[in-house]
Amino acid sequence: FWGYLRRWVRLSIVLFPGLLIGLVLDYLGLKWFYNDLMYSGADITGSITGASLTIQNLIGNAFYLQTIIVPTFGTNGALWSLANEFWYYILFPFLVLALSKKENKRVRLFCLCIFLAIFYLIGYNIVILFPIWLTGLLLVLYLNKTKYLKKSNILVIITGVFFIFCSIAIRIMPEIENGLLSRIYVAIPFLLFCFAIIRSDRELIKPDYYAKQAQTLAGFSYTLYVIHTPLLSFIRGWLIHDSGYWRVTVKNILIFFIIILFITLIAYLLAKISENHTQKIYEKLKI
Numbered sequence: 694f695w696g697y698l699r700r701w702v703r704l705s706i707v708l709f710p711g712l713l714i715g716l717v718l719d720y721l722g723l724k725w726f727y728n729d730l731m732y733s734g735a736d737i738t739g740s741i742t743g744a745s746l747t748i749q750n751l752i753g754n755a756f757y758l759q760t761i762i763v764p765t766f767g768t769n770g771a772l773w774s775l776a777n778e779f780w781y782y783i784l785f786p787f788l789v790l791a792l793s794k795k796e797n798k799r800v801r802l803f804c805l806c807i808f809l810a811i812f813y814l815i816g817y818n819i820v821i822l823f824p825i826w827l828t829g830l831l832l833v834l835y836l837n838k839t840k841y842l843k844k845s846n847i848l849v850i851i852t853g854v855f856f857i858f859c860s861i862a863i864r865i866m867p868e869i870e871n872g873l874l875s876r877i878y879v880a881i882p883f884l885l886f887c888f889a890i891i892r893s894d895r896e897l898i899k900p901d902y903y904a905k906q907a908q909t910l911a912g913f914s915y916t917l918y919v920i921h922t923p924l925l926s927f928i929r930g931w932l933i934h935d936s937g938y939w940r941v942t943v944k945n946i947l948i949f950f951i952i953i954l955f956i957t958l959i960a961y962l963l964a965k966i967s968e969n970h971t972q973k974i975y976e977k978l979k980i
Contacts, residue, residue: 698980700782704757704915707968708775711919712754712766714963718923719746719767726930731768741767761815768926771918780815781826784808821873825880832887848889856882913964917957924956 719741722732732741745767753763754772757779765772790796791805812820859882863875932948939945 696786697783698978699975700779702974702978702980703971704775704779705755706971706974707916707919707964709755710963710967711916712751712769714920715767715769715923716746716751718927722768722927722930726927726934729930729934731926731930760818767923769919769922771922775919776815777819777822777826780811780819781823784811784823785827787811822876825876828880828884831884832891835888836891846893849886849893852882852886852889856886858882912969913961916964916968917960920960920963921956924959925952928952928956 719732722729723741723746726732745764750759750763750766753759754766754769757776759765759776760773761776787804787808791801791808793801796804856879859878863878933939939949
């Protein structure tokens with residue numbers, strides 16, 4: 694129970710303010726930029742109409758029921774994967790207990806029934822990606838057994854390039870871009886890349902320096918994930934304000950990177966008052 698509560702706090706401390714920010718941005722976008730593709734209900738990812746901003750959808754997303762009972766809230770189409778993550782957290786302990794030989798048969802059978810019931814309720818689209826989520830477990834098991842190998846850093850470069858190549862390839866192959874195959878084509882190369890990093894020679898890098906930088910970036914990455922889509926949609930409506938698209942020019946590319954830096958900065962500042970206080974909330978709730 695306490696483990697579940699910790700994960701709920703970890704996710705919700707960012708999700709709740711993120712949903713409210715999305716609500717405000719989408720409401721203003723619908724009011725000011727109603728002719729833009731994002732706010733006219735056009736058939737593009739994240740597009741909405743006024744009917745999307747309902748209390749039912751807001752509550753459903755707050756309880757991680759998007760794509761199960763309600764659609765993702767407003768323009769925040771990225772929240773589809775947050776429902777997956779939340780329910781995978783719920784499923785995994787039941788799977789472990791169902792497979793554990795240390796538990797008696799009744800407990801194992803009970804956990805198996807709960808696991809299958811949740812599997813049935815959350816739907817095929819979430820269930821089918823559960824094995825990909827579980828690949829992270831392979832990294833944990835491998836990390837405990839691996840030995841660092843000198844002269845293996847070349848594997849990091851090779852697998853990293855392979856991962857980038859596969860990620861770009863699925864974007865230019867419409868037939869697999871949004872299917873299960875696209876997830877597999879990204880997951881396997883990324884898993885190999887992570888294996889290569891684990892086996893690399895740690896003496897060739899500055900672990901303290903990189904750990905600090907990684908901690909800083911990880912400290913607001915979830916906040917960035919939650920708020921970036923409504924922000925991008927609103928900025929698109931503000932700058933384009935019609936049914937057109939930007940042309941690829943030097944000026945537009947420069948503006949694009951300025952926008953990315955701006956949204957990253959907003960996420961960093963918001964994380965300072967939300968995500969970065971997760972541990973303090975754990976301590977106050979004694980979890």
